[in-house]
Amino acid sequence: MGVAVAVCFATGLVSHYLQHPPGWAVDIAPSRPVWGYRFSQGLHVASGIAAIPLLLVKLWAVYPRLFVWPPVRSVRHALERASVAVLVGAATFQLFSGLLNTVQWYPWPFSFVPVHFAVAWLLVGALVLHLAVKWPDIRAHWRRGAEATAALSAEGAGPDRRSLLLGLAAAVGAVTVTTVGQSFTPLKSLDLLAPRHPDHGPQDLPVNRTAAAAGVLPAVRAVADWRLEVAGPRPFRLSLDELRALPQTEVELPIACVEGWSKNARWTGVRIKDLLERAGAPPGARLRVESLEVRGTYRVMEMGSEYAHDPLTLLALALNGQVLSADHGYPARIIAPNRPGVLQTKWVARLEVR
Known part of the structure; x- marks a missing residue:
């Protein structure tokens, strides 16, 4: 005991x-x-x-x-x-x-x-x-x-x-x-008694909070009007097609939630450090991430410089070789190494250099 x-x-x-x-x-x-x-x-x-x-x-x-x-x-x-x-x-x-x-x-x-x-x-x-x-x-x-x-x-x-x-x-x-x-x-x-099975969920990965529960389905369906806003010394906006046209990086990282479940997955997207450099972020800058969610404890997430400048930290657009599903954060989500799942923000709308 x-x-x-x-x-x-x-x-x-x-x-x-x-x-x-x-x-x-x-x-x-x-x-x-x-x-x-x-x-x-x-x-x-x-x-x-x-x-x-x-x-x-x-x-x-x-x-x-x-x-x-x-x-x-x-x-x-x-x-x-x-x-x-x-x-x-x-x-x-x-x-x-x-x-x-x-x-x-x-x-x-x-x-x-x-x-x-x-x-x-x-x-x-x-x-x-x-x-x-x-x-x-x-x-x-x-x-x-x-x-x-x-x-x-x-x-x-x-x-x-x-x-x-x-x-x-x-x-x-x-x-x-x-x-x-x-x-x-x-x-x-x-895994008979745990509330989550690592293979059960959209794209073979569990989810805790669905797009419907987060109230973002209307925004996700209107993805043609979606733009990623990046605020910094050199601010810019990118459509989903423009994000996909940027150099893509694939990493294998676990997503691990506070409820105890976790699983490795392959994520593809744009490195956060590349977006920070394009926005003119100084060395050691932090990042503030905002979701399309209108409410929720983790709608806004702060990311320290150690994570923001890690080459494995992505604005992910795909999961296991497929476009992100709505429940996994379509059109774009954060995935970073050694972070709780609640801080791997889904349905990203805005990045702000701090």
């Missing part, structure tokens, strides 16, 4: 700060390795799902001890009880709200991302407090010596404990193997 929580917390920090980097980190957020976010977010969701049966069994094992009498015997015991209460509440909230996020179901009135991030720190704080107040017991246990430890282990190693551990291992293994295929594609044939 401790290992799962530690992995989940560390990878969650990576995910949060790649999505919402502080001002000083915008231009140094790394674009390599290209598979970095895919790995860390896949591990984040896999460890979170694996932690659910671990938490349930842990609570079942300690449940009788939650109601000992008297409820408080000393100041240290009161701190221990308080830390347990916060720890149980925070862990339960984090794991089950995270699970609902993977299926994009939000039956609560608050914004998921900031609350999930804040409660993660609350959980870690409660864990540190719990370890601190239990430290005398931990130290005493390890000072008993090898014989006492062996006797204690033998006392608790009966058939009931072995059966519990075997059952728990089977449960953790089952939920992991039947969900991790959404990001670890060699196991995609076993």
Whole structure:
């Protein structure tokens, strides 16, 4: 349980700060390795799902001890009880709200991302407090010596404990193997319980937000009137045919979403750095990207210089050798290495040099 929580917390920090980097980190957020976010977010969701049966069994094992009498015997015991209460509440909230996020179901009135991030720190704080107040017991246990430890282990190693551990291992293994295929594609044939399958979707690639859900279908259908606007020292506008006439680059990059699914794909389009140079962008310039969407949390996206000037970052026009479908961002979308899927803006309308 401790290992799962530690992995989940560390990878969650990576995910949060790649999505919402502080001002000083915008231009140094790394674009390599290209598979970095895919790995860390896949591990984040896999460890979170694996932690659910671990938490349930842990609570079942300690449940009788939650109601000992008297409820408080000393100041240290009161701190221990308080830390347990916060720890149980925070862990339960984090794991089950995270699970609902993977299926994009939000039956609560608050914004998921900031609350999930804040409660993660609350959980870690409660864990540190719990370890601190239990430290005398931990130290005493390890000072008993090898014989006492062996006797204690033998006392608790009966058939009931072995059966519990075997059952728990089977449960953790089952939920992991039947969900991790959404990001670890060699196991995609076993992807039975995850909300996404890496091969299911238009052009054999999943989507989270369709063109209809984003409300951009009328604009996509009027693509003859669409122009990419590039604002900078030398601003210009390009039609779709003019974009296609520019030098095209093909790259293989994963698209990886915060819900845990990911897959490699071949993307073809115009390098963002070439468009920046044409617009007269100075070295180290950032980029602001605006979508045809009229509303939505990620309608406008800021891209730091590390991503904007990476030769693998494209304004993509095609996916796996085919023109982008409407759900994948037609007429043009962003694809960049080592970025969360929510920042791979679809239905791009405007680029602005910052």
